[in-house]
Amino acid sequence: MEPGAAAGPGAPTIGRRTLSSALVVLSLVTYGLVVGTVGGVVTARLTGYPGSPVVAPADDVPRASDGVFKGVTGLGIERTLTKAGYSCEAAGASIAPRPSRLCRDGRTADYDISLTVALRADGMATSLTGRCRPTSSTATLDGCSAFIGSVPGLLYSTNATRARAAQDWATQNFGADTSTVIDGIYYVMQLEPLLIVCMPAA
Amino acid sequence: MKRALLTGTVTGIVALIASGVASFWLVSQLIALPVAPRTCPSGGAERCFGSVVVDDVVKPLRARGFVCNDFPTCDLSAGGGAYRVHLVSAGDAVSSYSVEARFDQALGPSQRALDLLSWFAALPFGHDPATASAARSWTLRQARARVYALATINGYGYEVEGRGDQAGSSLLDCLPGSDCTVTFHGYLRLSVHGGSR
Numbered sequence: 391m392e393p394g395a396a397a398g399p400g401a402p403t404i405g406r407r408t409l410s411s412a413l414v415v416l417s418l419v420t421y422g423l424v425v426g427t428v429g430g431v432v433t434a435r436l437t438g439y440p441g442s443p444v445v446a447p448a449d450d451v452p453r454a455s456d457g458v459f460k461g462v463t464g465l466g467i468e469r470t471l472t473k474a475g476y477s478c479e480a481a482g483a484s485i486a487p488r489p490s491r492l493c494r495d496g497r498t499a500d501y502d503i504s505l506t507v508a509l510r511a512d513g514m515a516t517s518l519t520g521r522c523r524p525t526s527s528t529a530t531l532d533g534c535s536a537f538i539g540s541v542p543g544l545l546y547s548t549n550a551t552r553a554r555a556a557q558d559w560a561t562q563n564f565g566a567d568t569s570t571v572i573d574g575i576y577y578v579m580q581l582e583p584l585l586i587v588c589m590p591a592a
Numbered sequence: 593m594k595r596a597l598l599t600g601t602v603t604g605i606v607a608l609i610a611s612g613v614a615s616f617w618l619v620s621q622l623i624a625l626p627v628a629p630r631t632c633p634s635g636g637a638e639r640c641f642g643s644v645v646v647d648d649v650v651k652p653l654r655a656r657g658f659v660c661n662d663f664p665t666c667d668l669s670a671g672g673g674a675y676r677v678h679l680v681s682a683g684d685a686v687s688s689y690s691v692e693a694r695f696d697q698a699l700g701p702s703q704r705a706l707d708l709l710s711w712f713a714a715l716p717f718g719h720d721p722a723t724a725s726a727a728r729s730w731t732l733r734q735a736r737a738r739v740y741a742l743a744t745i746n747g748y749g750y751e752v753e754g755r756g757d758q759a760g761s762s763l764l765d766c767l768p769g770s771d772c773t774v775t776f777h778g779y780l781r782l783s784v785h786g787g788s789r
Contacts, residue, residue: 411596418600422608429608430615445718447652450707454657457670516671569696576672576696578767578774587767587774592671592704 456592458514459545459575464491464507467515467544471505481506495537500529503537505544517589518544534584535564541586545575560586628747629786632682639786640685641716641748649679649689649715667763673702674776676763677712680785688785689715692763697756697777701735709735709782716748716784735780744787753781 468478471493481490489511495503502525508517520541522534542556556572560579563570569578576591629639650660658666658677666677674694680687691712693705713731714724727745734741734752743750756779765779766772 411599414596415600415603418597418604419607422604422606423611426608426611426613427615430612430617431619433612433616445711445714445724447656447711448707450703451652451656451711452668452670452673452675452704452708454668454670456673456704569698571672571699576699578696580774583773585773590671592673592702 452592457516457590458510459516459590462515462545463513464509464515465513466547467505467507467518468493470544470547476505500524500526501533501537503534505541517587519585519587521583521585523584531565531584535561538564538579538584538586542572542575542577542588545588631789632685632687632786634682634685636682637788638682638687639747639788640682640687641786643718644686644715645684646679646681646686647684649677649686653677670704672696672699672767673705674763674765675705675708677708686786688783690781690783692761693778693780694763694765694776695778695780699778701778701780705780706732706735709780712782712784713750717746720746731782735782747787749783749785749787751781751783753779753783 468491471478474495475497476493476495478491478493481492489509491507491509493505493507495501502521502523504521506517506519506521507515508519510516518541520538522537524531524533539557539561542560543553546553546556552573556575556577559570559572559577563579565579565581565584567580569576571577571591574591576589578587580586628642630642632638632640646664650664650666653666653668654660656668657670658668658675660666664679664681668675672695676692677689678692679689689712691709693701693708695701695705709731710728713727717724717727723746727750730743730745731750731752735754738754738756739752740755741750741752756777761779761781763779765775765777767774767776
């Protein structure tokens with residue numbers, strides 16, 4: 391018998407085994423590559439492909455709710471004013487595209503004193519404007535000082551300390567054309583015509 | 593055969609992980625490329641934003657209480673600030689937009705106003721945070737310096753009007769509640785366009 395003759399019948403078996411082992415390894419690697427690539431592409435596209443949400447606005451981007459006084463309703467202000475002797479009605483000629491209430495103090499004959507409360511549809515107050523105008527020759531603008539200085543107090547019915555800072559500013563700046571922000575509320579004082587506007591600073 | 597199966601499985605898993613990571617990285621890099629202006633669907637010389645459609649702007653604004661018409665122009669007047677966003681669109685695509693804000697000149701623009709500008713400055717680059725950040729920084733720098741400035745950022749034309757110049761503005765300067773006896777003299781505008789071919 392020639393050397394290797396004994397291996398004769400086994401040789402094709404080993405070759406087939408090697409081949410099938412290689413095929414198994416190759417197919418598993420191919421499977422891994424295909425599945426991995428598909429998985430990677432799909433994941434990448436799902437997590438950031440154009441068409442997914444673009445830059446979202448930050449929370450601080452303006453919103454309508456910035457425009458209302460927190461916890462201050464038109465009804466609450468009106469109630470306070472009515473108790474103080476004012477009479478209120480729907481404001482007629484206003485360019486503001488929202489319902490407003492006009493409250494007048496009819497007790498002072500020499501002055502035309504009024505407060506306009508701008509409201510949102512849900513009744514929350516969006517601005518407060520106090521106006522004062524002498525109506526007789528004996529009345530002076532200085533007579534409006536106490537009223538103008540008192541207007542910010544309507545926004546702090548439950549906190550006298552916070553009210554004082556705003557009222558002090560209004561009194562000290564009476565008759566000036568100026569503005570400020572105190573405690574999140576924007577105040578504008580104007581001389582001609584004499585008025586004070588209060589609104590959320592936003 | 594068992595050994596082959598074991599080798600194949602291990603190598604297959606390694607190949608799966610390696611190809612998964614590689615393809616994820618490659619695709620992520622590709623889609624992170626700046627989204628340049630592209631031809632508008634309607635054709636013409638104007639170019640539209642690569643990845644911004646009308647709803648990307650109008651929906652979030654409406655959710656915040658802006659009132660939008662069909663042009664679309666969206667308005668909001670809230671406290672000591674008034675804002676207007678105007679889009680020039682071609683179907684769903686956007687070819688340019690402008691953002692205007694009015695405020696008390698003496699007090700300067702509020703953080704709210706600057707955040708609105710900042711959002712619109714970054715809007716074209718949602719998939720490119722670095723460029724978005726650069727666009728934001730440039731815009732806010734001009735706004736705070738109260739100057740007029742122009743720039744081109746990755747193909748998009750940027751224009752900031754920060755001088756308080758009100759000429760040509762359609763945004764009312766009346767202070768709400770004052771029956772227009774008090775006006776906002778502070779004014780900021782950012783315009784961004786995709787340019788033309």
